[in-house]
Amino acid sequence: GSEKPASTAAATEQASTVQETAKEEKTPGEPVSGGILTISLSSSPKNLDPVKYTGTYESQIIGTVCDTLVEYNTELTEIQPGLAKSWKVSDDGRAYTFTLRDDVYFQPGKFQEGRKMTAEDVKYSLERSRKLSAMNRLDMLDHCEVVSDTELVCYLAEPNAVFLTALTDAGNVIVPKEEVEGWGDDFGTHLVGTGPFALESFELDQQAVLKRNDKYWAAKPYLDGVTFKPVSDGNQAVNALRTGEINLATSLSGEAVKIAREDQSVELMETPGLHVAYIYFNQKSGPTADIKVREAIIKAVNVDELTAGVYQYNEAKSASLPLPPGSWGYDSSLESEKPAYDPEGAKKLLAEAGYPDGFDLNIYISNTESRIKMATLFQAYLKQNLNINVNINTSEWGAFSEIAASGKADVFAMSWTWYPDPYFFLNKLFHSSSIGSLGNGQGFENKEVDQYLDDALLTTDQAKRAELYKKALAVIVKQYPGIFYANENVNWGVSSNVQGLTQRADGKVKICTPDINVWLSK
Amino acid sequence: MSENSIILQIKNLSKDFEVKGKGLGGKKTVLHALNDISLDIREGEVLGIIGESGCGKSTLGRCIVGLHKPTGGDILFEGKSILKLSSRERFELCKNIQMVFQDPYSSLDPRHTAADSVSEPMIIHKTVKGRQELEKRVLELFQQVGLDIQHMNRYPHEFSGGQRQRLNVARAISIQPKVVVCDEPVSALDVSIQAQVINLLKGLQKKYHLTYVFISHDLSVVKYVSDRIAIMYLGQIVELCNGGDIYKNPLHPYTKALLSAIPPESPDENKERITLEGEISSPIGDREGCPLAGRCPECMERCKKEVPSLLSYGEEGHQVACFLYESKIVQGGN
Amino acid sequence: MSEALLTVKDLKTYFYTSGGVSKAVDGVSFKINRGEIMGIVGESGSGKSVTSSSIIRLLPAGTGKIVSGSIDFDGTDVLALNKKELLSFRGKDVSMIFQNPMTSLSPVFKVGHQMTELIRTQQKVDRQSAYRMAEEALMKVGITDARRRMDSYPYELSGGMCQRVIIAMSILSSPKMIIADEPTTALDVTIQAQVLDLLKEMRKTYQTAILLITHNLGVVWKMCDSVMVMYAGKTVEYTTCRNLYHKPLHPYTWGLLDSMPRLGSESEEELSTIQGTPPDLRLTGTCCNFSNRCPYASEICKSVVPELKELEPGHFVACHRQCEEGGLVRGGVDQT
């Protein structure tokens, strides 16, 4: 999700795609076994059942306990094998044939003793997700067909370019049928998978304790175990890092970033995330339905300054487009299309639009810190440059999302993060079919854009798709749908004894993969 | 004492209270505060009521002025029942029956000045017109009860007990009632002040030809002010006689005991005490027989089962409720 | 009379309030012999209770202070006792009975518990025998079902019963003196008579002296050997009961006696009254305190404080006019 109610300003990151990643390799030493890595999560994991989980913080645990068929590589540039050694796509783009590894064993659980994983399990898991996932994480799948123990075919209802991307989601991990059915509703607290660590205990709101899976197919993890603890407040997470209560704090924001950066015993890891923070203008009603007003408002806001004011500790980059720069659909040539800061021009435009003396505007935001700061600054710019009185309406997420999705807000601000595939940004934010959902709560509707986006989904070739997305983007930008002001970083605080950790743009914590194996120095 | 017309007639009046038992959710029980009381009050007389604490004196007084709703029986004012009145008639009746309360300290609203308190009844009943007339009348009343203009704007806590009681009296007579119920008007006062208030009350009674129901537990006070005296015990009237008779010729064993318990009037006096053994029985719950049965030195078998009724005995107007005198009862009295 | 048990001389107890010094007790002298019952009468606020609490040095917390005077109890100077001695003085030598029986027992402990506690602070006995002693004491004051009563809370007892319990408690240590501060005011006439009888009996059996405070003259007539009349913090007259009744000397006493309606009196005549109100205790001390209400007041009354003089043997009075040549003869006090 892009912004969860209980999470702090740093929105949740889960993304994938080709992406320049700042890979921060630690001072190498001789890896040693042992130790427990304690990781803080921004919110309390509630349910670990892959088809029921809703937040990134849960996906971190699921992703450590379980594996997916395919994965994004560390740089998010391409999809690489996971449990599937290889795959083939049929010409019509509707059948995917996967060949599975045959050295994969489930972790032992109550209902099975650590048996081998087969194609049946994959079919079971994927079809379960297709059917039960409330989030519709695999709705393009039609059905699966087991060919042999190590081979199966997935059929899609129609060609869908993001199928593989969807498979990387923690919701589509492979789980053993016996355990799922044996535990029933309690599977959510007794997750079993094929990953490097097995869930030992899950104490709601307190911690999830994972211990090493010695039979892990990729490598033997150095760590004895991993513990996840919920810490909702970033500052507290950093404090806990400093006191040694935790080793790795995910999703730092605000002041916590600064402390992590300045504190000797803590290291700050930063990577530009797959994240866009934006202010949306209502396209259908109110003064902002007038494109001139929108342009004027954009011109009246000094985005660089705004971003610097909101993210006072450099925990984000100033942005211009509704797509993270790391996404392969990104087109830096369009950056210049965004109107530059020009208060005078803005005033003139507004006068042309018929509002020489300004007007009243309601901005809706959720009550998170970065949003409040942004709105305060936005309010000041508009008052100062355009004499527009901005009323800031803060409410907590539930009320905000209702208003934002309903299209009743003059202006609202939020952020969006998802997979690296542009589909998950552009289609969700600008396709007319998304009107009424939160993504397109502004009511953006453009036939041309719809066409490009539809075409891109049916095409399997990434280069062609990129082309289409860039065309769509060009049209979108000219409509001045909003101010896309920042890309937040993925910010982790790490205590200095953690070695071999790699940060990814999607914020996934990978502890043991064929390439990575985290260890703790003494 | 001239035979005057009956102004207030109490007929078989009884009053029960529901009381919660002690502690949490204690059982509800019935407290018989008044038991089948009949009494005639004549115009212009002072009827004294005396009895032990808790015997129902105040309850009777409060039933008369309408503060309690009787459970049974009737009260007639000038021949008309006052229990079944419309609220309008009830309001009108207030003009005729007033009350002076026992505790001078709590019966005045601490947030109203003396003048406010005294003028309130007149404002409510619109007996005077205009501010000026009201002020004149209030001053008049103040002077009548021995206060003057400087007291008018004071608050109750600035008065002494005796002065407060004067205010109470002034308030009660301000709308010229016919009947005033005085519920122990002097028992909270010091002896020296007590005399002043008693004098005041007597003076007013004479002056306006008022009818008093005068409640007290001090026999000498009651005797001093009253024309007739009713002696109550546990919700019942056990004896009713003319003022002088009670001392000269007490009949009921309780009356005798009461008289003997009263401290002597001089150090030389050596009273013989008639002791009533045992504690006063409780008015709570159902009771059989004469209320005094448990303590009476002359209790008979019969007393424990039947309730004696109040019947005339001997001289004019002397009534008693005791089986000892049943044979000597004058038939058809009263 | 026999030897004096308690001698109080010129006792002064003042309260230091924000509005000035309130001379609650301002020169009180009397003495009580063994086995004697002495009464103190006077209007409300005349300092009766303060006198009695001064004797056991238990003034209401706050601003009160015994300023001067002497209290001699059976040879000991009460004012010189230290804290520990005070405890045994209060418990064992003198015990006190207050006006309201219901509030002078702790409402939250059973009667028996309170009694045994008291016994065990006074004597070194074990719980059982203390309990037995308590039971006996209750029986002595005429409580028949003592055992059951011991097991009840004070609120379960009637007022008369409570007062009996308190009397029982006060005789537990066979004190030399009982101070009873309006012990029957809260009780009914019939119960009052019983309690008073009981007190009288106690005196007879234990030879206990009793200091009886009341404002009911009838009670005084019934109980007391001697009586002191207090007015505005001062002793105005102090003599035997009979003397006071037959030959009162102070005009205030006259007023007091005359304003009582009598059973025998004719209701046609007005009661005599004392006009006016008692003075503010912060203003007293410069003249005769009664001079503003006294129909016989002369110049001297309004400028000099009268001293307590023994006009006749055993008859003390504080009045200028009475001490004058000829004195006053009792007549009707001002009747208005």
Add this chain to the structure above:
Amino acid sequence: MAKVLLLDQQSQEEILRKERKANNAWNKLKRNKTAVLGLAAVCFMIAIAVFAPLITDGKPNEIHPIDAYLTFFQKGHLLGTDEFGRDLFTRICYGARVSLLVAAGATIVGGIAGVLLGLLAGYMGGIVDAVVMRIMDGVLAFPFILLSIVLMTVLGSGMTNVILAIGIAEIPRFARVVRGQVLVVKREEYCNAGRVIGISHFRMLFHHILPNTISEVIVYATLNIASAIISESALSFLGLGIDLPTASWGSILRAGRNSLNTAPHIAAVSGVFILITVIGFNLLGDGIRDVLDPKMKK
């Protein structure tokens, strides 16, 4: 020195007058040292609220991002600045307006409704009493802060809504206090005296019962303002308070929380202001209680 004569009317009058003066609520309050201290604190806060435009530059919301997070006395900022470089002292002064207004408003809302309900329940008794008080009990069973949170969520942000939310949550408390008092007062003899005269229920309620319960109400209301200030701050602290960018002490505290390490003074200062004001109101309330309670007279 002329001797003071106890007999003469004048000196008696004199004393009475003196006493009346001394017992005058205001004079009694003045003599109560702690109450005076509380009153001083409260007055100080009210003063900075009222005179905010005079003692500050009058621009609590003007941002100067360059000057963010200054501490005490830096660049002429008495108490430093906040995350947008806004002068903290100015914001505290303007915040006082909001905090005090909300607290007073909520107390008035809760007070009026609660007093009326309490009067009604206590006076009418019986079924009315049962129904009203059961509902009040029900509301009371909600933890206070939770009820305010829910009400805020329902009503949305904004000053009026904060006043309403806190006020509504306070109704049952007022109702209870008043009802309890009414039950006592209505059985006072002077009410019976009124009944004997035949006065109407309305007059009884508003001429006799209400004036005699009002001192309890005033005491409770004063103490209640103290807790309402805390409630407002708590709500703002939880992000459910008044609209941005208006300052309230709670919202300043909330901002301070997010920069606890960088600029601890923001949280500290706003907290101290809340604390002092609350102490002030509590002291004042205690003082008023002492003054109005006849038992406590010295």
Add this chain to the structure above:
Amino acid sequence: MFKTILIRCLQILPSLFVVVTLTFILTRMIPGDPARAVLGPQASVQDVQKMRETMGLDQPLVSQYKDYMIQIAKGDFGVSYSYNQPVLGLIAKRIPNTLLLALPSILIALIAGLSIGVTSAVRQGTLVDYLFMILALVGVSMPIFWLGLMLVLVFSVHLGWLPVLGMGSMSSGIGDVIRHMVLPCFCLATIPTATFSRITRSSILESIHGDSIRALRARGIRESVVIWKYALKSALPPVITVLGLQLAGCFAGAILTETIFAWPGMGTLIVGAIDNRDYALIQGAVLVIALAFVIINMLVDVVYMIINPNVSYEGGF
């Protein structure tokens, strides 16, 4: 006794009914769609619609209310949308955590408050009294969320003595949990301690000045017995009333403390449930808290009866 308690139990039913109804109304009045809250921001219009139907939110309110009442009457609190677990189980897991905070806090507060109160009362007007009472005043006036912040700042961040978050884990030993409890308990105990001190002081003072204590002194009972036995016991009723209120308050009032210290108790559960528009969970948790409130109040009454048998509880007749 048993019957008495039973009657009291029946008396709490109307209050609970009010609570349930009120919660139902209030939750439905909260803006925001539970379906959207569960599904997250990326949900499409159809997803939301589908979810609403699964949750039964498309039903008219009256029938929702009816269903809920029937459900509650059966003792079924429903299933939490956000946790996907039965509400009752969730609450059952949280209650011990809250109690772990609340009970020690109240206990400490009670002991400290009584001692301070009695000491102050006995030494009325002395320096000790003034000091204690100033402390108590500051205590009752303390915004605890601020206190919590300051405590964390000083003891955890600057001094590094105590951990800052969560409640630790029994698996790391009881000491770990206790270390985690220190700050929140301190926070939570502040107001009750101060309140107890004040109420004890004034109540003891009142009873010391009362007739029965004077009578005890007049009988020569030792001062310590007078104070610590008689005066204290007769001064207890108001303390117990406050104890009940504070305990009930603690149970839920831990909301702020729990939020600041990330303590997984009822407070954070409810706040989270409100954020997630988790109707069933809000209703369940509020009902449980309200139940605790009324039960505690009832216990207070019973304790009252034991301590002071002559107290009437009804406001009158």
